[in-house]
Amino acid sequence: MASLTERSPATTTKSLSHRRALLALGGGNAVEWYDWMVYGLLASYIGPLYFPSGSSVTETMSALAVFAVGFAARPLGAIIFGTLADRIGRRAVMLFSIGSMVLSTMIIALLPSHAVIGVWAGVILLACRILQGLSTGIEAPLNSAYIVELAPEGRTARYGGILSAYVQAGIVSASLVCFLTTSVVAPDAMASWGWRIPFVVGAVGGLVFLWLRRALPETLHTTGEKTPHTTGEKQAEPARVGRVWAEVWQHRLALLAIVFVVAGAQALQYTWTTGLPNLARSAYHENPDTVFLVSTLSGICVAALYPLVGRLADRKRISRTFIASRLAVVPLIFVVLAYQQPGMATFTVVMLVGAPVLAFTMGLYNTVAATLMPTSCRVTGVGLGYAIGVAGFGGTAPYLLLWLQDHGAGWAFPVYGAVLCLLSVLLYVLVFRRGAVRVGS
Template sequence: MASLTRSPHVHNTPVSPRRALLALGGGNAVEWYDWMVYGLLASYLGPQFFPSSNPLSSTLSALAVFAVGFAARPLGALLFGTLADRFGRRAIMLLSIGCMVASTTVIALLPTHASIGAWAGVILVAARIVQGLSTGIEAPLNSAYVVEMAPEGQTARYGGVISVYVQAGIIAASAVAFVTSSVLSPQAMEDWGWRVPFAVGAVLGLIFLWLRRSLPETLRTSSPDDPAPVKTSQVWREVGRNKLALLAIVFVVAGAQALNYTWSTGLPNLARTAYDEDPSAVFAVSTLSGLCIAALYPLVGRLADRKRISRTFVAARLAVVPLVFVVLVYQAPGMATFTVVMLIGAPVLAFTMGLYNTVSATLMPMSCRVTGVGLGYAVGVAGFGGTAPYLMLWLQDMGAAWVFPVYVAVLCLISVLLYTLAFRRGAVRVGS
């Protein structure tokens, strides 16, 4: 197998670092904007595509389609990840955002059940599956590209900028949905207004699809006499040779996503359902927390580059162990307590979410980086991230709330142990 290295042409490209980050991060933001908009508008989509005499049943049907998209994400990571390691990063980045633009456009223009019957729901499910495939590759592919394109000593800073874009996309989804529903009447929103946020996402996607065309390729073989792409079996053989690194990535992602979903979903749902807090106030605090996290990402990147990514990651992950127990402070109704817990978690989340993608990418060699990171990411998110809010609320209901922070702390300790072992056994250490 031809050896693969950081492309010597990456930094000689006429594309400026600022424009490259805009194309890369902006595309990422659009992907997450489109992903989140569906969930925010599920209550409008349900009656249009899955009509029922019970409005709740219609909404649940739309949310079930939302879950189908999650199920498609691991497949997208593996399918597109292998292609990215065989043929290059740039083409798959264009394919990823192209799929998201196409599927979002379909949803924005899709006739409802009243026009084409059950086919409306079928097409909506298909579009959501395509969105799942697209978002499944976006995080691992962007992580690999950042590690390979960033100038020496600036890997974490570039990764931090990309994290800001991700957060911006998530916040923008809420903002556009809020503005649209505020400007239009409730009836107009139900009839056609729900299409507007999807249309905005499609237009933004086209802009960043065009910008991504100028990005350079970072995957190069060191043997110009052997231009043929590697085989799929060769990529997976490389993944097999890095089993410890793969296991480390699973738990690096698991610790980050368990913490992320605890603050972004678990605590807000606990506030609304168990303690009957004012939904508007909960949403405002959650948004404030998200803005604080986004503001801290660049600082996290600069600190990690200055102190070394490996040291910053280990220190930040160990700091999570005692700090995650702050969730136990919120054990009774009280918006003041909820606000304090959410804001205490913001810097912890910034260090955790701002580093885990970059750290994961440094653990795999270039020859199988996107496939390995994609597989580890898929397992980590599906097995430990998405289940965290449910586990948190279930343990709370069972009177064993203390078990949840112990569980997250153990995940973080395991991630540090496996990362250290993989690092010492010769894992790729770009910028680490």
């Protein structure tokens, strides 16, 4: 075997190409999630300027209602643009995804308030969030499909883990930039114009990765995977919409498996990133600054572990690592039961113990989902399964956690999470035994 210094020029060039692709993909993913999270973090500043009512609670709730509309648009983005990515190619849709996020974020950063343009301020803000919802709806499944098709043999999970680390970096960066902005800008200035700074940062960062993504290669027609409407490695013309969806229906068991693979991961993700911190602040009245600090540290730990999870999966096989890690996660979910009363020490332990739980759950789920669909309908199938899993089980997890806790049934939530994880393993094994897992088996 050649040493590192004896690599051929062709091997070195290909390695650099993959690194650039990972940077363009991962950096764009980070910016997308940064922009998505920044709005939610700054809702209390946005509400009074665009939905003035005289009540700070009502104004903030109006801003958060617009945030929720963005979530509702995500399944639509996955369906529409997922189909398009399976018809005409990945690259064009990826450019649209980050381009629309950059445009909408910059518009929000520069948008005049209600006092200047009246009701149109709220209407334009709503339109921007819908566009952002469409963008984030396709970003995750499209990037997951692309990385499976781009990664060299034996490195699929590693590349997927790096991509997941970028996502986590974007989420943590959103909190960090908002924190730094509020620390530097005076409160009155922050309420007037300072809140726009994090949006400008996101838009500028998006332009950088939009430029990088323009050089990404197309993978739809060059993976070598034959499908009913391909000949060899070339596809003569874009697949018809009906044919793409017929293939998704043909792989409906795999679609169901994707739903629960995503559901188990997202339920835990939103429990630790949103549910537990809100439980600490609202129910147990913990110090908000300390809760923010602990949550950020937990997020950094998760991001650091993602690449290690990917390396392990490539070494032991993706299928084996997924099954083993999901089953191992089941008993660890019950650590949430330790936080049944106020206490920052307990909260800190639960959050930090949750870091490896999240890393093993979130570090693989996107890659695993992408391996369950063939190239010809991969983005559509993964996008639809992802949308259902997130909307049905991810976004509802924080509410369910607090509701069960408030009704004296906090024990039921980890049971619920364990059932989702077990169902994901059962469905994955059924698909695997049918020989439908295409990568890393």
